[in-house]
Amino acid sequence: MPELVLQLTRAGFLALLWLFVLVALRVVRSDLYAASGLRALVPGGRGPARTGRGRTPRQLLVTQGALAGTRISLDSRPILIGRADDSTLVLDDDYASTRHARISMQGDEWYVEDLGSTNGTYLDRAKVTGPTRVPPGVPVRIGKTVIELRS
Amino acid sequence: MIPEPRTGSPPPSPAPLPTGRGIELVLLAFAAVLVTGALALVEANQEQELTQTLLWVGLAYLALFAIAHIAVRRFAPFADPLVLPCVALLNGLGLVMIRRLDLARVERALAAGRDAPVELVSRQVAWTAIGVALFVAVMWVVRDHRTISRYAYTAGFGGLVLLALPGLLPSSISEVNGAKLWIRIGGVGIQPGEFAKILLIVFFAAFLVQKRDLFSTAGRRFLGMELPRARDLAPLVVAWGLSVGVLVLERDLGTSLLFFGIVLVLLYVATERVSWLLIGLSFFLGGCLIAYQLFGHVRVRVQVWLDPFADFDNTGFQIAQALFGLGTGGVGGTGLGAGRPDLVPYAESDFMLSSLGEELGLIGLAAILIVYLVLITRGLRSALAVRDSFGKLLATGLAFTLALQIFIVIGGASKLIPLTGLTLPFLSYGGSSLVANYALVAMLLRISNAARAPLPRRPSTPLPPIAEAGTELVERPS
Numbered sequence: 001m002p003e004l005v006l007q008l009t010r011a012g013f014l015a016l017l018w019l020f021v022l023v024a025l026r027v028v029r030s031d032l033y034a035a036s037g038l039r040a041l042v043p044g045g046r047g048p049a050r051t052g053r054g055r056t057p058r059q060l061l062v063t064q065g066a067l068a069g070t071r072i073s074l075d076s077r078p079i080l081i082g083r084a085d086d087s088t089l090v091l092d093d094d095y096a097s098t099r100h101a102r103i104s105m106q107g108d109e110w111y112v113e114d115l116g117s118t119n120g121t122y123l124d125r126a127k128v129t130g131p132t133r134v135p136p137g138v139p140v141r142i143g144k145t146v147i148e149l150r151s
Numbered sequence: 152m153i154p155e156p157r158t159g160s161p162p163p164s165p166a167p168l169p170t171g172r173g174i175e176l177v178l179l180a181f182a183a184v185l186v187t188g189a190l191a192l193v194e195a196n197q198e199q200e201l202t203q204t205l206l207w208v209g210l211a212y213l214a215l216f217a218i219a220h221i222a223v224r225r226f227a228p229f230a231d232p233l234v235l236p237c238v239a240l241l242n243g244l245g246l247v248m249i250r251r252l253d254l255a256r257v258e259r260a261l262a263a264g265r266d267a268p269v270e271l272v273s274r275q276v277a278w279t280a281i282g283v284a285l286f287v288a289v290m291w292v293v294r295d296h297r298t299i300s301r302y303a304y305t306a307g308f309g310g311l312v313l314l315a316l317p318g319l320l321p322s323s324i325s326e327v328n329g330a331k332l333w334i335r336i337g338g339v340g341i342q343p344g345e346f347a348k349i350l351l352i353v354f355f356a357a358f359l360v361q362k363r364d365l366f367s368t369a370g371r372r373f374l375g376m377e378l379p380r381a382r383d384l385a386p387l388v389v390a391w392g393l394s395v396g397v398l399v400l401e402r403d404l405g406t407s408l409l410f411f412g413i414v415l416v417l418l419y420v421a422t423e424r425v426s427w428l429l430i431g432l433s434f435f436l437g438g439c440l441i442a443y444q445l446f447g448h449v450r451v452r453v454q455v456w457l458d459p460f461a462d463f464d465n466t467g468f469q470i471a472q473a474l475f476g477l478g479t480g481g482v483g484g485t486g487l488g489a490g491r492p493d494l495v496p497y498a499e500s501d502f503m504l505s506s507l508g509e510e511l512g513l514i515g516l517a518a519i520l521i522v523y524l525v526l527i528t529r530g531l532r533s534a535l536a537v538r539d540s541f542g543k544l545l546a547t548g549l550a551f552t553l554a555l556q557i558f559i560v561i562g563g564a565s566k567l568i569p570l571t572g573l574t575l576p577f578l579s580y581g582g583s584s585l586v587a588n589y590a591l592v593a594m595l596l597r598i599s600n601a602a603r604a605p606l607p608r609r610p611s612t613p614l615p616p617i618a619e620a621g622t623e624l625v626e627r628p629s
Contacts, residue, residue: 006196006486006489007486009192009195009486009487010483010484010485010486010487010489011483013185013188013189013192013487013511013515014483014484014511014512014514014515014518016184016185016188017185017511017515017518017519018514018518019181020178020181020182020185020240020518020522021518021521021522021525023177023178023181024178024233024236024237024522024525025521025525027171027174027178027232027233028233028525028528028529031532077606085297085538085539086606087538088606090538090539092540
């Protein structure tokens with residue numbers, strides 16, 4: 001093969017190889033921007049349904065406990081919390097029940113509801129007995145885990 | 152699997168989540184283009200004309216990954232879109248390099264007037280086919296990774312048997328080049344250790360999930376760390392003993408190192424205790440000292456690592472040639488098919504790194520390492536995203552094995568650490584490693600599918616009762 005062609009194909013192949021890497025990294029990047037710790041979205045997804053005004057919480061953040069730092073982005077679907085494998089937030093906590101609590105959206109507000117847990121669910125320091133509105137930034141305590149809604 | 156709109160709720164149903172299968176297909180096609188291009192370049196640089204081998208290797212490659220892609224679409228539709236393309240590219244580049252070394256070997260045999268040797272590339276394509284078959288089978292059989300944890304103790308037992316078997320078999324069956332890690336019957340040999348690796352990860356992940364509390368029970372505090380109680384050290388001691396046993400019976404540094412590393416990392420991930428790492432590392436150092444004192448082959452490896460040129464013609468030859476190869480490649484490489492990677496003994500298996508480094512240079516090698524990195528991070532990301540503890544530990548273990556193995560091989564071939572005989576996952580020639588790694592990737596995809604799939608919806612959500620229930624306002628103490 002002539003020297004020039006050899007050099008051109010050599011550079012061309014390396015460029016293509018890096019192009020593959022860059023495309024792969026782009027996919028990784030768009031995945032990161034889908035901004036959720038638990039729910040991995042693939043490119044294109046610009047965050048979940050834009051319902052309500054700016055004040056509505058968009059994320060659920062775990063502030064204390066084994067899962068501290070976990071974020072779940074909120075769409076209109078209810079969030080189940082407990083030790084059951086099919087919960088949205090699976091707690092690995094001896095003080096939590098299998099199906100401990102549910103946080104769900106009614107209209108524009110989010111409500112927390114205890115699902116008959118053994119150790120109870122607390123909004124700030126008060127025990128939750130019925131569906132209770134959760135304002136953004138107020139801690140909800142479940143066993144050793146504390147979560148908050150953030151906008 | 153398109154989520155149905157919820158009954159009786161005002162917000163519009165969210166759009167179905169993109170599954171990433173389209174991106175996977177595009178990237179797979181890209182990998183296929185790269186691999187066929189590379190094959191053509193190799194042939195053009197070597198022989199000036201394209202042969203039939205190019206055609207059938209290319210077609211087999213396309214067919215195999217088409218099957219794998221369809222299997223993913225069918226069995227794990229939400230699986231990570233990057234894992235399979237990365238694997239396809241690495242495997243394809245491995246085929247290209249093995250083909251390239253075949254050509255060099257044929258040329259040399261003809262020049263010496265001998266018969267042309269067996270073509271390794273056709274064997275590797277056959278192993279790839281077996282690997283993809285196992286990949287599809289694992290996806291098909293294991294519909295939910297949590298079911299595997301039920302067979303944890305069986306897997307652990309099987310893994311131990313596979314690990315120990317070659318060491319106990321007579322050398323005529325199990326010994327190749329001084330390491331007893333094969334089972335060779337007829338012309339076909341497998342390394343059961345590669346499969347044992349996966350089984351033992353399954354066992355250890357399930358075991359740690361069951362006994363996690365035990366390992367995080369605090370012992371006494373020391374230097375700001377909580378040390379585990381002495382009796383909880385037993386599993387680590389057992390793992391250490393096994394690793395040393397492998398080293399003694401099978402004379403295989405790589406497997407022994409890999410196995411101990413996995414146990415240590417899984418323990419650390421399960422308990423979040425730094426003390427486990429420190430204890431494990433001190434065990435490891437102790438093991439190193441013992442091995443160095445007792446075994447001649449370990450001493451030789453260390454001496455070669457310290458100075459490969461001291462005994463260039465004999466023990467240091469392989470690593471010295473590999474370093475020359477990397478040096479010849481330099482930044483840009485010599486171009487595919489234009490170097491002499493065949494000068495390194497075992498260039499197609501243990502020293503795949505130096506072959507690739509010589510012909511693709513630092514630029515190409517860096518790209519390949521990033522592809523590995525993407526593969527591993529996707530595995531770890533699945534571990535973060537999946538919601539059950541067993542899945543988390545299993546995915547971590549599987550991804551970390553790949554990482555540790557790549558580190559050991561590349562470190563060894565580039566003289567960062569003493570050389571140990573392991574293969575580069577997917578790139579190197581070697582049936583067992585390839586097939587086992589396909590099973591590993593199938594399990595990773597299964598876990599990532601569980602992590603990314605939309606939550607199953609219960610048909611009758613008890614939603615209306617909440618709406619109807621009187622809202623009881625809880626006062627916030629000010």
